Amino acid sequence: MSEESVDGAAALIAATEAHSARNYHPLPVVVASAEGSTLVDVEGRRYLDLLAGYSALNFGHRHPRLIAAAKEQLDRVTLTSRAFHHDRFAAFCSELAQLCGMEMVLPMNTGAEAVETAIKTARRWGYQVKGVPSDQARIVVAGGNFHGRTTTVVSFSDDPDARDGFGPYTPGFDVVPFGDEAALEAAVDDRTVAVLLEPIQGEAGVLVPPAGYLAAVRRITAERGALFIADEIQSGLGRTGRTFACEHEGVVPDMYVLGKALGGGVVPVSAVVSSRAVLGVLSPGSHGSTFGGNPLACAVALEVIAMLRSGEYQQRATELGTHLHHELSTLVGGGSVTAVRGRGLWAGVDVAPRFGTGRQVAERLMQRGVLVKDTHGSTIRIAPPLVIEKDELDEAVEQFRAVLSA
Template sequence: MSTAAEHIAATEAHSAHNYHPLPVVVASAEGAWVTDVEGRRYLDMLAGYSALNFGHRNARLIEAAKAQLDRVTLTSRAFHHDRFARFCTELAELCGMEMVLPMNTGAEAVETAVKTARKWGYKVKGVPDGQARIVVAANNFHGRTTTIISFSTDPEARADFGPYTPGFEVVPYGDLAALEAALDDRTVAVLMEPIQGEAGVLVPPAGYWAGVRRLTGERGILFIADEIQSGLGRTGRTFASEHEGVVPDMYVLGKALGGGVVPVSAVVSSAEVLGVYRPGEHGSTFGGNPLACAVALEVLAMLRTGEYQQRATELGDHLHHELALLTGSGAVTQVRGRGLWAGVDIAPGHGTGRQVSERLLERGVLVKDTHGSTIRLAPPLVVSKEDLDWGLDQLRAVLSV
């Protein structure tokens, strides 16, 4: 197969249609740019939904991975390996916490958080067995496993996959009064995203995140922040929770933790919370493997410099200033986001989110739509201002403003 059409035809014939990708076939990439099988270059303004915060094939991460490939890649957790302790120690320190439970994908980490909260509720809080409740937000996205879609409000993710896992209550995102009303003696955790990515980069009202922290603290309830997309520099801080001075009881991390090289995820919390586990109660053959730890350790080193958070702040301010100008043009109805992350609602008459994404593709820019009329912008944090401006010029062009 040499042409994009041949690759796409083979995919349609032999791959389950669980995604609807744009018609581009990437063959190589570097930094904020990718090249397709026919040699055309594109500016990546999606960055693997924040998995590629540090860009494609970041030299530091590739070097770390290559060095580890020459040593050992997998032991399973049946044995110790020489990268594991340092990874857990440094990630815990970055989060200001004590213990780490590593997994692979974001959904696995969320499942781990759910299990952890329930067991903590029974063993520490004293909730009667089988009665633990976790409160979540409407329009959430935490993954697509059976348990996770049980508390999704997105019909595409949820419909036709029942019966559903009980034990969850959904409240409106951003409504502190509704959250407070939902909490009771059986509530073991509140699980939310500080910014809802898949929903269209929805930022809650000012004070909401701090309010969730206050309510959960007063009630003895675990506050679990899903920072899989919002964390690790994307919003201009290491964690999006920091914008309101909030430290949750548990971070759920993934995507950028593996630097776009290998899947790495983790739950990070206190010894009291993660200390509820005993051998055999939870695990993963690949979770915390040597290759994953080697790459993630380099990610942590890069985050400690603060340079990526600063870039996300400075370029993010520029991005949102330029996007705000579009709202006055009539082509865009609303822009939301923080740092180098934005949800742009396309006005009726200017095309659907999918159509705008396809027009941008034709002009050499990769973005992705969500919920019909919205496109998401999340370029790698290494993108240059010049390239970012070029991408914005293409957006203006396709919207004819």
């Protein structure tokens, strides 16, 4: 490692801190290139990526099929806005609707935009279809949720970092404990237009609800005439071993909210996917996005859909996830790891506080060439690209073990 490269990394970090808002606290690594599950920093050091852009990189960095699709589209047309039709839009909408078992698609860019779209759609549906009195619609959400950081979304967040100092907050939301069927049933009434949930809560520490909970959500919403909106931005598109996490309980919601992996780690792509009866309440001018559903985004997302149709990535997440959870479970019981949970290639690892904060553990792993991210104090999130190899997972777990033994 040359002195110049070290100085270069330090200078880049200093410039970042001097000229960008401090709304993130990244690990002190400066990535210069990446491929598959490997990142390389400006000093030439290699790292295993066990975060995968919070599932945005389910197919790894620069997957050849996705890069080829993007390059081909770059030579044709990248943006038209929705003022005109373009030749990739119809295929994107129909293929994504078919993948989801739905009828209609409304594309956006980021996950937070898609959640906002779902909220607006549910409210209008409630007024036009369910007959809720004007401005009285309610949406039930779960405590510990993470659906983004827009003003409306943080209004029903209980994370002080995301919420504090951003009021006044948007009304119309009822918060119940995640996984509590009785509390949910008690909260849904005649004014409830939707229940909005993550099938597995990612930011909260990869929390899997009790068995039967999602089926209960489906039953309650169907009985009470409310929409079940599944935020599968992180859990969907192969991460848990199924195309959607809801499939583990045989549940089909009224609406999927998708993002992250839909753009293949190349461009931001998100979407709300639902029935004609639900998305049909929107009319020209009622919602939109300049970049939503642009030709470049559609081209990449179409390739993502084709890759998911093969079932290869769901199978990898299942098989490698079983192996990962088995290996992580060996860390429990020695006083260093108190719990491991998750599904597929997605895990939350609770580290005993005496070993330091989650941030400190992540920094120690970074020094050993493994990149993870902490959440909620001493929990480490693990979500590697679905293209990772078994021996790479083993190496990562061994480095985790070494950090906890040091």
